[in-house]
Amino acid sequence: MPVKHAIWKVESPPRRLSEVSLETEQVLEDMIVSDPRILSEEWMLIGRQEETGHGGRIDLLGIAPDGTLVLIELKRSRTPREVVAQALDYAGWIEGLSAERIAEIFSRFSKGKSLRTELNKRFGEEIDDDSLNQNHQIVIVASSLDDSTERIVRYLNDREIPINVLFFQVFTHGTEQLLSRAWLIDPTETQLHAASGSRVANEPWNGEFYVSFGHGRSRNWEEARRFDFISAGGGSWYSKTLKLLNSGDRIWVNIPRKGYVGVGKVRGPCSRANEFTLTVDGKELPALSVLKDGDYHRIESADPDQAEYFVPVSWIETVPLADAYSESGLFGNQNSVCKPTAPKWRHTIERLKELFPKWSDNLPKNTNETEDTDEAEAPPRVVDKLEQNVAAVHEKLASDLRAKDPKAQEMFRFLGKDINIARKIQGLPPIREDGTFDDI
Numbered sequence: 126m127p128v129k130h131a132i133w134k135v136e137s138p139p140r141r142l143s144e145v146s147l148e149t150e151q152v153l154e155d156m157i158v159s160d161p162r163i164l165s166e167e168w169m170l171i172g173r174q175e176e177t178g179h180g181g182r183i184d185l186l187g188i189a190p191d192g193t194l195v196l197i198e199l200k201r202s203r204t205p206r207e208v209v210a211q212a213l214d215y216a217g218w219i220e221g222l223s224a225e226r227i228a229e230i231f232s233r234f235s236k237g238k239s240l241r242t243e244l245n246k247r248f249g250e251e252i253d254d255d256s257l258n259q260n261h262q263i264v265i266v267a268s269s270l271d272d273s274t275e276r277i278v279r280y281l282n283d284r285e286i287p288i289n290v291l292f293f294q295v296f297t298h299g300t301e302q303l304l305s306r307a308w309l310i311d312p313t314e315t316q317l318h319a320a321s322g323s324r325v326a327n328e329p330w331n332g333e334f335y336v337s338f339g340h341g342r343s344r345n346w347e348e349a350r351r352f353d354f355i356s357a358g359g360g361s362w363y364s365k366t367l368k369l370l371n372s373g374d375r376i377w378v379n380i381p382r383k384g385y386v387g388v389g390k391v392r393g394p395c396s397r398a399n400e401f402t403l404t405v406d407g408k409e410l411p412a413l414s415v416l417k418d419g420d421y422h423r424i425e426s427a428d429p430d431q432a433e434y435f436v437p438v439s440w441i442e443t444v445p446l447a448d449a450y451s452e453s454g455l456f457g458n459q460n461s462v463c464k465p466t467a468p469k470w471r472h473t474i475e476r477l478k479e480l481f482p483k484w485s486d487n488l489p490k491n492t493n494e495t496e497d498t499d500e501a502e503a504p505p506r507v508v509d510k511l512e513q514n515v516a517a518v519h520e521k522l523a524s525d526l527r528a529k530d531p532k533a534q535e536m537f538r539f540l541g542k543d544i545n546i547a548r549k550i551q552g553l554p555p556i557r558e559d560g561t562f563d564d565i
Contacts, residue, residue: 129269130307132296142296142303146268150199153266153293154184156304157197161187163306164264164291166430167362168195169247171231171240177218181211184266186219186230190248190362191459192256193319194219194227200267209277210540212263212288219261224254250381256459260319262287268294273535275309280532282310287318313365317463330464333474334370336378337461338386339363340446344433345418346386350443352403352415353392357461358422358433366462367395367434376438377477381459384451385477387443388484391436399426401435442483450480519548519556526560534558 133139147153154173157163161170164187172186187195196219198212222230231240244252263286265278270290281288290309295302336355340346344356355378357363370376374391398421401412412435413423425431444450456465456473478484522544525533537544537558545555554562 130294130305132303132305134298142298145295145297145302147295150201154199157185157266163304164197164266165312165362167360169244170234171227172234175230175233177215179214179218181215181218183215183218188244188252188257189262189316189319190252192252192259193316194222194258194261195264196261197264197266200265200270206274206540208265208267209274212265213540216261216263219258222258224257227257252459256457260287262289262315262319264288265290267292270309276532277536277540278309280536282315282318285318287315289315313361313368316362316460317366317369328466328468328471330466331471331474332375333470334374334376335456335458335460335463335465335470336376337457337459338378338380339461340380340383341419343419344421345416346380346446348416348418349438350387350440350445352412353389353438353440354401354403354412354435355438356398356421356433356435358398358425359431361430363461364395364432364434366460367436369462369464370395370436376462377474378443379455379457380446380449381457383446384449385455385480386446386449387440388477388481389438389440389443392439393437395434395436397426397429398422398433398435442481450477452476519544519553523556523560523562526556526558528560 131144132142134142158170158173161168168187168189170185170187172183175183175186177183183196184199185197187197189195196212196215198208198215200208228240231243232238235243241252265288267290269292270278275290278288278290289312292307292309294305294307296305297303337357338344338346338349338355339357343359349355355367355376357367370391372391372393376389376391377385378387378389379385398413399411402409403412403415404410405415413421413426421433422431423433426433454469454472455476456467456469458465522533522537526537537556541556541558548555556562
């Protein structure tokens with residue numbers, strides 16, 4: 126159902142504020158450019174009204190701390206069908222952007238500034254060219270969407286196409302106007318879908334978690350080894366993914382620009398810094414009173430978005446920072462936790478098990494090792510990432526239509542015309558509503 130919310134003034138009796146509309150959505154776009162935190166605390170805008178070369182023009186282009194590009198499309202006067210179809214079309218253009226082209230786009234947007242320099246200022250570390258645009262996500266900005274469009278967006282996101290909707294509403298308070306927002310889907314979900322894949326065909330996730338540990342002023346690896354934890358903070362983009370971890374999950378820890386430093390098992394749930402304790406000489410003590418070699422965002426410990434979060438770990442094998450393992454071809458990502466499905470992750474795990482030979486020590490019985498079981502592989506997803514072969518995606522959609530999947534049927538009614546236009550260009554037979562194919 127459509128996402129709607131309301132605001133009340135705190136008084137007796139409480140008074141509900143009236144909802145109004147912005148004069149134009151151009152006003153909203155100008156506000157976002159002026160203060161991108163309206164969209165996200167963690168994104169940086171790098172482009173606006175950029176020509177795609179195919180007769181289109183994107184509204185806004187952003188970038189996340191891991192180099193993921195974020196396509197932002199305002200609904201404006203377009204129908205829901207048009208805005209979703211156009212966003213998917215633009216995503217295909219974004220996929221092909223090289224690091225050099227992205228730098229050119231930012232130079233135009235920022236009037237000559239260096240992308241590398243500004244990314245370093247914004248995120249506190251460099252993003253190398255290889256990390257730029259490895260993945261992307263789509264955000265549609267609207268005051269409202271119809272039920273059908275929302276179901277289509279959920280359908281795509283459930284099949285790990287990273288797409289989301291950010292709803293804005295405007296309320297009056299005297300002579301002032303107040304802006305509020307709400308996400309259709311938890312943005313952590315789309316962040317993870319974007320982070321877990323790659324430009325090439327993905328594989329079923331192998332059950333092994335990747336962890337990026339940001340050693341430096343904010344946290345210290347030697348303390349993490351000594352006191353058995355991992356942590357992340359300084360923004361919800363960094364900390365929320367820690368909540369993916371459950372007791373018994375195996376993690377492989379990488380320190381960006383240094384290398385892999387350990388493997389361990391999760392012992393418990395994620396906790397905020399001011400609630401997390403450590404055992405020292407048999408006593409339970411507040412973590413922030415024990416840890417001295419990092420600041421762990423102490424000042425923001427009461428802020429749920431900016432605070433540091435901790436996950437207790439039983440280390441199986443670790444090495445000091447000076448002995449971190451790094452070599453070409455290993456998986457890397459700035460997300461604090463992710464479930465990679467890129468082929469590079471399988472290679473990385475195989476290599477790490479050679480580098481950390483004790484990885485299997487003290488594993489509980491019946492642990493699910495993907496390489497040693499006869500379990501069937503996970504079933505293929507209905508729709509794979511946008512970067513994969515379009516024909517294969519359409520085959521899966523047709524299969525769902527033949528199975529009379531209601532979500533697939535609704536998606537086809539919504540986007541079927543555009544899908545068949547694309548198939549015609551590729552020389553492929555059109556798909557009928559029942560999932561069968563016409564002759565060319």
